[in-house]
Every structure is written in structure tokens, then in C-alpha cells.
Amino acid sequence: MFAEADWVVKLVMIGLIVASIVSWTVFVAKTLELRKATLLANQVRQDADALRSLAEAGDKPALAGSAMVQGANAELLLSADALHDPEGVKERVASRFDRHEAQVARTMTRGVNVLATIGATAPFVGLFGTVWGIMNSFIGIAEKQTTNLAVVAPGIAEALLATALGLVAAIPAVVIYNHFARQIAAHRAVVADTAAALLRVVSRDLSRGTIAAARG
Template sequence: MRVSRLLAFLAFLPALALAQTAMSPAAAPGPAAAAVLPRDLSVLGMFLAADWVVQAVMVGLVVASVLTWTVFLAKSLELAAAQRRQTQALAAIDNAPSLDAAPANDLVAAALAERQLSVDNDNDRDGLKERIASRLERLEAATGRRMLKGTGVLATIGATAPFVGLFGTVWGIMNSFIGISKSQTTNLAVVAPGIAEALLATALGLAAAIPAVVIYNHFSRRIAAYRALVGDTSAAVLRLVSRDLGKSGAK
């Protein structure tokens, strides 16, 4: 009898284990089990899985980055061409014997125009030089303003892009915590994809802001150098004016 009872108990053990496994909560499908499924955590995958607000932030930051590099390319070509022309003009004006023999240039044209308007004031040489200097000074300022066009957007992007990216991050993390509350689980697999999508917005914000700041400072130095070159050209024109007035006074 005892042997038969022992055999019956051993035969019952597999059925008991199977029943306990079926009743275990870990075997029941739930949010945590579904969360461990693999997700596409590439940049494109995180963008497509992100909330529409975070997607809008990312698109805006990408557009800002493209705009930054477009301004960099266009302004670099413009500055290079302007500096080359101004260097050539300065060399030609320095070698010119008189204002009339100087090459065509905005500064030379302004000096000739003022001299023509003051043709009846032969005895007002100092006044003529002051008026020409005033014209040249205004042209220098206008040239500097023209070269600065387009660089203001770089300063704006550099100052605001990190905060825009931070807004996208805060919004994405807020959605992640809402997802935690709804899923009733603290499994890291539930939280990680949403946080990664949110942090991608911050990364894009920094990727847009850092080049914008560096490029803006680069252009500030180059434009200052160009304005100094224009100032040298203006001084060369004034020397020609003074030389011509000295010749006419000697006659």
C-alpha cells in the first residue's frame, strides 16, 4: 500500500508543477512582457515613434541647422569675393596719381560727386575734405550693415535652439511618465524608448546651436577685418583728395 501511494504521489507531481506555472503572474501577458519586445532605436525610428510635438521640434531644429549651413556657405562666398575686390581697389587707389585717375569704386565715386557739387567753393578746401570724409564714413557704415545681413539669424539660432530642444525633451519625458502611469509598471524597457526619443530633441538642439554660434563668431571677425579694409580704402581716397587740393592750391 505504501509503495502504491508513493508511486501515485510521484505521478501527481508533474501535473502539480504545470498547474503552478499556469497560475504564476509572470506567465500572464502584461505591459512589462510586451515592453521587452525590441524597438527600433535608430534616429529615424525614434523620430517616427515620437509624439507629434517632439517631431515638430525636431523638424524645426533640422531646418534651423540647414539654414545655418546655407548662410555659412553663401556668406563665405560673398565675403571672399568682397575682400578680393576691396584689396584690388585699395592697391589701385594707392598707386593712382590723382582722384580722377583712380579706378571706379563706390568710395571714389562719392568723392568725385562731392567735389563736383562743391566746384563753386574753391576756397573751402577744408570744408570739402570734411564733406568727402562724411560721405565716405557713411559708405563704410552701409558696407558693414550690408555684410552683416544674414548673420543675425545665426545669433538667433545659437541662442534659442538649445531651449527649443529642451522643450521637446521635457515634453517627451512628460509623455514617458504618463505612459508609466497608464501601464502600471516601472520596467525600464517601458521608459527607455520614450526618454531616448526625448533626449534626441536635446541632441538636435545642440547640433543646431553649436555650429551657429561658432559660425557667427567667425563671421564677426571676418566682417570686422573687411570693414577695416574698407576704412583703409577710404583713407586712400582722402589722401588722393588732399593731394589734388594741394596741387590746385599750388597753382
């Protein structure tokens, strides 16, 4: 059917096959990326929950390399002459955490949005191939002045194949996109929990007045 299809329908089929391959490639790559990121994020959250002081973060490798710990230390260093305003310090640290969470969200969703595009457009691309194939069938009927099944069947067959390929590309893309949407939301929740734990640690240090000692 593919070999005998009109060149427009062939292009539609090839495009849909490529879209399906892209969907499964994104699935494999993003699954590995999210699994690694989630394991690290969970370890960082556990370490952050166990901290009594930000100075102890250096003793935990996963936490010491965390962008949020580095951001908190950077803000405390910049605010060394303003530690008498603990609320202001906490607000600035929280702002850094918010920006980090936004960056995590952008990183995690990179490549996922293409799945939404494929899921939304593939059925219509397949439908275009269907319409084109049926149109060719009617042209064949007009040219040969007959409604014999042998005349119309090839065009209808290629039209149905285009429809099937559109669904084959769209359905997995939608399912995979929804799966990753849930996974990314869960990952962001872990990052948010870590940020809240670290903010409590910073608040604790400010209340104790030990920030300067920790920095020194």
C-alpha cells in the same frame, strides 16, 4: 525614435533640422560673397594707395567703379564753388565715406544675424523637446502603473534625441557666426583703409589746387 515620437517632439526635431540646414546654407553663401568682396576690396585699396591724384582713378577699372571714388567725385562736383574751403570739402567727402562703410557693414551682415538667433535659441528649443519627451514618459508610467524600462525608454530616447539635435543646430551656428564676425571686421578694415587713402588723395588735390582741372 523620430517615427514613434510625440507630434510636438517631431515638430521640435524638424525645426532644429531646418535651422541646421539654414546655418550651413548661410555659411556657403556668405563665404562665397565675402571671398569675392574681399578680393575686390583689396584690389581697390592697393589701387587707392598708389594714386597721386583722383583724376588717375579712371585708369584703374576696379577703382573707377568703386562707390567711394564715385562718391568723392560727386561731392567735388557739388562743391565746385566751395573749393576755397578745403576742410569743409574733406569733411563732406569723409561723411560720404562713412555712410558707404555703414552700407558695406549692413550688406555684409545680412543673413549672418540669423546664425546668432539659431545659436541662442536652438538649445532651448531642444530642451523644450526634452522636457516634453520626459513628461510623456511620466504619463506612460502613470497610465501603466509600472516603471518598466520598456515603458519609459521611448520617451527618454526621443527626449535625448531632441537635446542632441538642439546642440547640433546651435554649436555650428555659433562657430560660423563668430567666424563671419571676424571676416566682416577684417573686410570693414580694408574698406576703412581705402577710404583713408582716397581722403588723402582728395586732400592732396585740394592742396595742389588741381581739383578743378581734374574735374574739367
